[in-house]
Amino acid sequence: MTTVIILALVISASLAILLSLASVVFHVDEDPRLQDVVDMLPNQNCGLCGNPGCRAMAQAILNEDAKLTQCKPGDQAMREEIKEYLETTPNEEGEFVKVKM
């Protein structure tokens, strides 16, 4: 019984170490504007924009792969807010997003 417990602890500790290493090795820096754009979207996660959710839509907007009008629940005020934000907030390289309406 003691051997099984020790074995379980060793396996758990090994997996924890592997997960910690993986989180460091596979870490991806996220565009800090992504969460801001997500927060400006309606966050209904309805998929009407053709993306699996608002976060994916925000990423598509940042990648210049989506038009703001694709978000059906969003209104003109939302579109103008996102457009103004992205046209005045560069990424870390100083680049701006060309917002498609």
Ligand code: SF4
């Ligand atoms: S249509 Fe708008 S509210 Fe629905 S998932 Fe897309 S971005 Fe979110």
